[in-house]
Amino acid sequence: MNQFSYYRASTVKAAIDAASRSGNTRFIAGGTNLLDLMKSGVLTAETLVDINKLPLREIRQEQNRLHIGALVLNSSLAEDDIVKKQYPLLSEALLAGASPQLRNMATVGGNLLQRTRCTYFYDTTMPCNKRTPGSGCGAMDGINRMHAIFGVSDQCIAVHPSDMCVALAALDANILVAGPKGQRTIAMKDFHRLPGNTPQLDNTLGKTELITAVEIPAANFTNWHYLKVRDRASYAFALVSVAVALQVENNRIKDARIALGGVASKPWRLLQTEQLLKGQTPTADNFRKAAEKSIEGAVTRTYNAFKPAMVVNSIQTALLKSVAI
Template sequence: MNQFQYVRPTKSQAAIEAVAKDPNATFIAGGTNLVDLMKRGIATPQKLVDINRLPLNKIERENNGLRIGALALNATVADDKQVRERQPLLAQALNAGASAQLRNMATVGGNMLQRTRCSYFYDLAMPCNKREPGSGCGALEGINRMHAIFGFSDKCIAVHPSDMSVALVALDATVLVTGPKGERRIPFADFHRLPGDTPEKDTNLEKGELITAVDIPDGPFTKYVHYQKVRERASYAFALLSVAAALDIENNTIKAARLAMGGVAHKPWRLTAAEQSLVGKPATEASFRQAAEVAMQGAKAFKYNAYKLKLGPNTIVQALRTAASAA
């Protein structure tokens, strides 16, 4: 690991200035991803700005919704009474992520910013446009069984690893950030980027911008929800594919729906067309299968991940079926 400077500001403005003015500086909170990247030589910051002393860990009611501070721990959020009652889909997704030890260290902001777990990204001997722009993508013709089936480019087919983010995009969350130019709000669906020609850019954050909180609006999705995660081992593994499903059902008719997938794209993948196909339909297997068909339109597999073309719709149906019977 390279040598680095370490500072612990107590005010947000000081932290923002420290990162904004230094091209080799970065924020650190729980460090559950960044420290791994530093150990492997993938990330080599010369200054770490520890933000754990900033007052950004509250979970509170705000503007007809929940505001969750960026430094709130994943385990704390998942166990919070307000979250479990008002946003149970988020609680389920958080509890499906990583191990209990990691959830006790990882923060909400850091969870959003974690980088792909693509093996070619982590292997310094292999080409990776995300790690070294212009070097190529080893996964394109390599072992790509974990990789994307939506939204990829010829520069990168990696997927975003977060479970929490799949629930947040389904729940129409908004990210609050503060930076050198002031405060702004970013719809969660616009926070992460598709790879395009710049796969090294994971998000639409600007240099020096600090995530301060996430806002989740109140909604009718407090009862019929389910987070379905398919992984190679139940104890601790990233998703081969996951589905966040939330339904508003009255007299067996679906009044509203929210659907998103993980493990299929460079960002959490919202399934708006599939959601719309469910509205006004009965909460039946036939409706769920039709929605799954709609959801998978445009999916394209590579040599080793063709199984996702079958796993995807089956997981969507299972998630909807389980959500509908959650009561």
């Protein structure tokens, strides 16, 4: 690990100012991803700005939204009474991720910013455009079983690893950030980037901007489910995950939200599939038809050609479980 300076900020402004003074600064909270990346030589930093003293740990319900501070621990959010009662999809997704020990350290803001777990990204002896732009992509013709089938480019096929982010995408969350130019809000759907020609850029944050909170609009959904398909029952990243939220009234689907994980470099919203479900009765046949539409445009490689079929089956299963059929 390279040498670095350490600064503990007491205010949001102080943290941003400290980050602005150095060309290579990283904010650190739980450090569950950042420290691994630094130890393995994937990332370096001249300065670490510790933000753990900032007043960003509150979960509060406002008139038409839930406000979640960026330093709220994943474990605290998953067990919060409001979240479990009104946003159980988020609680389910959080509890499906990582291990209890990591959830007790990882923060909401850090979860949003975590990097891909692609083995070629972590292996500094291998080419990786996300780690070193222009070096190539080892996964293209390598072991790509875990890799993306949507939104890919000829530069990168890595996937985003977060479970929490899949639920936030389905819930139309917004990300509140602060920076040298003030505060702004980024819609969850616009926060993470597809690789395109700049796979090294994971999100739309400015270099010295700091996530301060996540806000979720009030929801009227009646049925929820988070399904995670993985190689082992715990502490494993998703091959495919599905976040489903439905509003069912008089045996008709009034509204639907579906997002996928493990299939793209960002949580993958299925807007077309959602539209197909609206107005339909919640039956296995209707769920299957909608799920089959979801894989249009999928691009597979040698070892992940099974994923489209897994996506279809997983969506149908998640929908069925959400309505307990």
